[in-house]
Amino acid sequence: MTYCVGILVEDGLVMCADTRTNAGVDNISSFRKLHMLDEGDKRLVVAASAGNLSITQSMLTILREGLEPKQEDGPRRFVKDAPTMFVVAQMFGEALRQANDLFADTLEEAGVSASVTFLLGGRIGDGPLTLYLVYDIGNFIECKPENPFLQIGESKYGKPILDRALKFNTPLDEVVKVALISFDSTIRSNLAVGRPIDLVVIPRDSKAPIKKRRIEADDRYFNDLSARWGMLLTEARAAIPDPPFMIDVVS
C-alpha cells in the first residue's frame, strides 16, 4: 500500500508520499512515489501515486514518451508543453486510461487490483498553484480552500488529525508538521506504509525557495516528532476527566 497527502493552503502546497510497495507481506520494497515531472523555469509539476506499480510506471512512461498528437500531423503532447495544470490533469487521465488498456483486464483476471490514483500538484507560468486528485478512470477533482487537503492510498488512519488541524490559513511550517504527524499515525497503524517519506513544499510566493526532502528511517526531526507526539497524546488523555459513570466500577 501507500499513503500520500497533498495540502494546498494560503501560503503554498505541500505534497508527501511514502515509498513502501508490497506484493504480499514477504515482498516489500521501496519505490519513489513522488515524481517531479516538470521542473523548468516557471513550471513545476509534481505527482504522487498510489496503487498498482506496473500501471503507474507504464502510465508515467506513456507521459514521458508523449501522448499521441491530437491532429494527425500535430506534435506529440508532453507535460512540459502543457499550457495549464488543467491540461496536465487531462493528460494524466488520458495516460492512465491507456495504461489501463494495456494491463487492467489481465490483472483483473489474475485477481490483482489495477487501480491507480494520483495526486497532481504544481503551477505553470502565472497560473494558480493547483492540486488535483486523479481517479483511476481518469476523471479528477480539484482541492479547494474549504477542505484544503486530498489523500490517496491508506488515507483513513491519518485523516482525523488533518480534519482537526488544517485550515486554509494554517502556516506552511505547521502544515508540514501536521502532514508528518498524519504519516506517523498511519505508519504506526499500518505496516504497508513506511519511511522514507518524500516531501516537497512549494510556497505560493514563487520567489520563495522550493523545499524537497527525503525523510529517512533515521531522520532526527521525524523521530523527535513521533516521540513527542506519543508523549503529548498520553498527557492529553490524562488531562481528560474520567467518565463519571465509571466511578463505582473502578476502585
Add this chain to the structure above:
Amino acid sequence: MTYCVGILVEDGLVMCADTRTNAGVDNISSFRKLHMLDEGDKRLVVAASAGNLSITQSMLTILREGLEPKQEDGPRRFVKDAPTMFVVAQMFGEALRQANDLFADTLEEAGVSASVTFLLGGRIGDGPLTLYLVYDIGNFIECKPENPFLQIGESKYGKPILDRALKFNTPLDEVVKVALISFDSTIRSNLAVGRPIDLVVIPRDSKAPIKKRRIEADDRYFNDLSARWGMLLTEARAAIPDPPFMIDVVS
C-alpha cells in the same frame, strides 16, 4: 457504515458500537448494533455487528429461534444453553452462514454487500471473560493480551489512538475514555458513523457492577471529552518544534 470496538484488558471488557445505519446518504437511520443476547445468572453474552442490516437481523433471529438440533431427536440449540463462549462463537458462525444462504446471492446480484462481521464478548459460568471477532464466513479470532482490542466496520480512523494508548494493564476507566476518543475521531472523519453510542463495561471481577450506557447526541461527558481532546491536540501540535528545514521558507 458502523464502527464497533471491543477492548479486553486485565480489569475487564469494554464494548462500544455506534447506531448509524445508512443505505445511501439520503437514507440514514438509527439501529441498535450492541445486543445483549444473554444476561442471566452467571451468563453474559454481548454482540456488536457491522455490515448488512438484513443479514444481521436474520442471523440474530435464527439464533433467537434456536439452531437446528445436532441429532435428529435432540433439542434446538440456544445461546442461553451454550456451555462456553467458544460454543457461542461457533453458533454465531453457523447462524451467519445460514443467514448468508438466505440472501447473499440475491444481494450480490443486486450489487449490495452481504458482508457482516461481529464482535462477540462475554462470560459463561466460571469461564474466562472472552472477546471474539466473527468474520462473515463464520470463522473467528480471539482477542489476546498482546493486542487487547478488536474492531469492526469503519475501523481505521479510530485505530491510531487505540494502537498508542491501549495496553493489557490499562485501567478500565482509561479504556472507556480511549474508546470514546477513538469514536470521536471516527465520527469527525466519517459521516456514516454517529451517535448515539452504546457502551457496555464488564469488569473481570464478577462481583463488580456491569455498566450499560447509551451516549446520546447531547451527552455532556462526550461533548466535553470531544472539545477538550480538540484543544489538547492543538496544544500538542504547538508544543512540537517546527521542521528545521522550513526555516528559510517561512518568514
